[in-house]
Amino acid sequence: MDNLARAYLPRIAGLALAGASFLAVTAAEAKEITxxxxxxxxxxxxxxxxxxxxxxxxxxxxxxxxxFAKTDVEQKLQTGLASGTADALPDIVLIEDYGAQKYLQSFPGAFAPLSGTVDYSGFAPYKAEVMTVDGQVYGMPFDSGVTGLYYRKDYLEQAGFKPEDMQNLTWDRFIEIGKQVEAKTGKKMMGLDPNDAGIVRIMMQSAGQWYFDKEGKPNITGNAALKAALETVGKIMQADIYKPANGWTDWVGTFTSGDVATVVTGVWITGTVKAQPDQAGKWGVAPIPALAVDGATHASNLGGSSWYVLESSAEKAEAIDFLNEIYGKDIDFYQKILQERGAVGTLLAARGGAAYEAADPFFGGEKVWQTFSDWLSKVPSVNYGVFTNEADTAVTAQLPAITQGTPVDEVLKAIDSEISGQIQ
Amino acid sequence: MKNGIGRIATATFTYGFLGLMAFLSIFPFIWMVLGASNSSIDIIKGRILPGEAFTANVGKFFTTVNVPLVFWNSAKVAIFATVLTLAVSSLAGYGFEMFRSRHRERVYRAMLLTLMIPFAALMIPLFIMMGKAGLINTHIAVVLPSIGSAFVIFYFRQSTKAFPSELRDAAKVDGLKEWQIFLFIYVPVMRSTYAAAFIIVFMTAWNNYLWPLIVLQSNETKTITLVISSLASAYYPDYGVVMVGTILATLPTLAVFFFMQRQFVQGMLGSVK
Known part of the structure; x- marks a missing residue:
């Protein structure tokens, strides 16, 4: 018995040691990024x-x-950051661009700055602006909401307009076309949800303005672009060229059902537009109409989000390296997510890839992705500030007043006082 | 003294009104069932006829969601929460009514006041507590805060008022200890109250959303309400699949309610006496 023990003990001990060191090695090397x-x-x-x-x-x-649902991610992030319970937070989190400044400024030190690692010059310029605080850039730019004017070629042709007639419009011209489309085809020009200020944001950013100036102060009463945007919405309503929609689903229904001739929104809607096989070949894409103010362009943005690394993350270095390797450099990755998911990334070099250069039969053989990525580099940079959502609520609340013909300057004052009241 | 026409008019109005109300309350349910059989596009267009996409929707739901795991999580949380809440809160309700002390009413009122504190205000402190106890991302953390429920204690105390104190006195004369009285006399007598409380607590626990959302962190621990919320918030939600999920999530509460309906009504009547 003793002999047996003596003979086997070293082996067992050796095995145990090997096992232990094996476990230790895995523990040190295996990293999971949440x-x-x-x-x-x-x-x-x-x-x-x-x-x-x-x-x-x-x-x-x-x-x-x-x-998790988007509002759920926001709620969990807020709770985790506010409670200071670091192990309750992930390593990487997705934040919508409109809300980025709020988190970055409300929780200084909570997110890892990536300025030294990521080459932001390779991304659409407006995107880096969104995630900059005090000269430090946080976050990895992800998808874009670069906007376009989707239009039904068949309806417009019936009304006597060719694709050339849809390029580089002004909003006034857009409304004129809308009147003729309705007269000739009986279709409305666009769907409009009076409780969604998205269209106002699109117009305002296309002229390089936002609810806030570069310093983050409210920019309402002296904001020529916002004024022109509200006036334009008023004109659209007075001309009655829109189909009213109640909520997002209803709004989507205005064009999936074929009831309206155009859609002005972010590129991410492409998947929904293409989900109607019976409408294949009937759609075209043009730049959005421009406002009649200084600095007006045909490029804007709606929505979009970016990835942020938590400073408290145990796998911070790996998380940053991962984002930089894939989202910062992998052109092939961007082709794949465009093809499979319809995601337009903001890495400008990605547009050279095969998927971006492909012609889309749904849009009559147009190279829509190439077109969108051209516009992407032209989106004016603005500061979304900390209170975009609050400002948006104030604008939405005043949209009915615009419909009822209240002078725009009065509406701007009302919005201004509501925002000042909210953010104090 | 009413004439025939008047009576018919009254009846028409009564049944018309009842019918309308019944329709209003049952319509979301019909919509859910019809929706599950339609494609997302048809639902957006407002189609309210049965469609042909039911099997496709069910298939998609089962491929995107780990259904057995999610239901197991939900069931675990709901059953533990219900059993523990009933055990703890009914004891408390019994105690509040049976034992007299100088401060009883004050403590009771203070407890009722906690009903006025919204959960959102308790959330962060509770989260910090759970974090310190190392319980984040566990089902224990979901169940624990709910078991001492002020509402259920209140409900049991009110119902206990109808519990004949002679029974307790008789049991005492027969030599039963307090825990025996509770277990062998009180619980059987109050079973319709328990049934009603069971339905209320089970439904609340099964449908609970905010707290599980905050405290659960991984795909493996998520409950059905969180899964449906995430399905419905996609950029292009597939409403047909969401409806399938909603039906499945409704079934257990529906089953509990139908099985215990009679006791539920009795329990509710009992509590008003």
Whole structure:
């Protein structure tokens, strides 16, 4: 018995030691990066693809992409940051661009600055502006909401307009065309949800203005672009060329059902437009109409979001390297997410890839993605500030007054006082 | 003294009104079932006829969602929460009514006042507590805050007022200890109250959204309400699939309600006595 023990003990001990060191090695090397984001078919699927690509070259790093609703991600992030419970936070989180400044400024030190690592000059300029605080740039730019004017070629042709007639319009011309479209085809020009200020934001940013100036102070009463945007919405309503929609679903229904001739919104709607196979070949894409103010352009943005690394993350270095390797450099990745998910990234070099250069039969063989990425580089930079959502609420509340013909200057004053009241 | 026409008019009005109200309350349910059989586009267009996409929607739901795990999570949370809440809160309700002390009413009122504090205000302190206890992302953390429920204690105390104190006195004479009286006399007598409380607590726990959302952090621990919320918030939500999820999420509460309906009504009547 003793002999047996003596013979086997060293072996057992050796095995145990080997086992222990093996365990220790795995513990030191295996890293799991936890990511919170929303939309299982879009951000979640894209992040899983990105993670799989990184794991291929870095087998020791794996990814846990957790899928919550957008408002849920925001709520959880807010609670986690406010409670100071660091282990309750993920390593990477997705934040919508409109809300980025709020988190960055309300929780200084909570997010890791990426200025030294990421080459922001390769991205659409407006995107880096969104995530800059005191000269430091946080976050990895992700998808874009670069805007376009989607139009039904068939309806417009019936009304006597060719695709050339839709290029570089002004909003006044757009309204004129809308009147003729209705007279000739009986279709309204666009869907409009009176409780959604998205169209106002699109118009305002296209002229390089926002609810706030570069210093983050409210910019309402002296904001020529906002004034022109509200006036334009008023004109659209007076001309009665719109189909009213009640909420997002209803608004989407205005064009999926074929009831309206155009849609002005972010590029992410392309997937929804294309979800109607019976409308294939009937759609065209043009730049959005311009306002009649100084600095007006035909490019703007609606929505879009970016990835942020938490400073408290145990895997901070890996998380930053991952974002930089995939989202900062991998052109092929951007082709794949464009093809599979219709996601237009903000890395400008991605437009050279095959997927961006492909012609889309749904849009009559137009190279729509190339077109959108051209506009992307032209989107005017603005400071979304901390209170975009509050300002948006104030504007939405005043939209009915515009419909009733209240002078725009009075409406601006009302918006201004509501915002000042809210953010004090 | 009413004449025939008057009576018919009254009846028409009564049944018309009742019918309308019944329709209003049952319509969301019909819409949910019809929606599950339609494609997302048809739902957006407002189609209220049965469609042909039901199997496709069910298939998509089962491929995107780990259904057994999610339901297991929800069931675990709801059942533990219900059993523990009933055990703890009914004891408290019994105690409040049976034992007299100088400060009883004051404590009771203070407890009722906590009903006025919105959960959103308690959320962050509670979250910090759970963080310190190392319970973040566990189902224990979901269940714990709900088991001492002021509302259920209140409900049990009100119902206990109808519990005949002679029964307790008789049991005492027979030599039963307090815990025996509770277990063998009180619980069987109050079973319709328990049934009603069971339905209320089970539904609340099953449908609970905000707190599980805050405290659960991974795909493996999520409950059905969180999964549906995330499905519905996509940029292009597939409403047909969301409706399938909603139906499945409704079934357990529906089943509980139908099985206990009779006791529920009795329990509700009992509490007003």
């Amino acid at each position: 990511i919170w984001c929303w939309d299982p078919n879009f951000n979640v699927a894209i992040m899983k693809e990105a993670g799989a690509r990184y794991t291929k070259t870095h087998p020791d790093v794996t990814f846990n992409v957790v899928d």
